[in-house]
Amino acid sequence: MKKGIVVFSCCLLTACFGDDNEDLRKWMAEVSRDVKVGIAPLPQVKNYDSAIYEGSELPHPFAVSRLGGEKKASGNAPDHGDREKEPLESFPLESLKYVGAMTKNNVRHAIIQADSSLYQVKVGNYMGQNFGRISAIGEMEITLKEIVPDAAGDWVERESTMLLQGQEG
Secondary structure (H helix, E strand, C coil), X not given: CHHHHHHHHHHHHHHHCCCCCHHHXXXXXXXXXXXXXXXXXXCCCCCCCCCCCCCCCCCCCCCHHHHHCCCCCXXXXXXXXXXCCCHHHHCCHHHEEEEEEEEECCEEEEEEEECCEEEEEECCCEECCCCXXXXXXXXXXXXXXXXXXXXXXXXXXXXXXEEECCCCX
């Protein structure tokens, strides 16, 4: 049985090596005649002329001053001097609540709630994260002057108010 399989396999292999593939060879010859062999040559590389930058004393081309004119020194810049930060300066102004007012020694004080703690503030105290300084304390609102950067990077002063809790909207 094994000899029969070996003989049969040999017969199949010899049939494949015959000259019966002539039509395949003709087709390959026709197709290869129509194929254009060749790769286009690479473009000629031009020599690079280097230049030395001599504008080191000119303004930097990407400086902020080039975008919107010369930056003016601002008199509104916040004072980062030796002043110690007050406790309410670590809270965003939106998270603080004006809950009441009182007068002590003829000085008007406001009571501010931050998280679950209460703080007393008076005119001149700072609160909020935008260097907000209290300018007035009224029965229904507190007025602050904040110093914030504008789009050009300059410091501008804006006025904010904080309404007595329960008076919003």
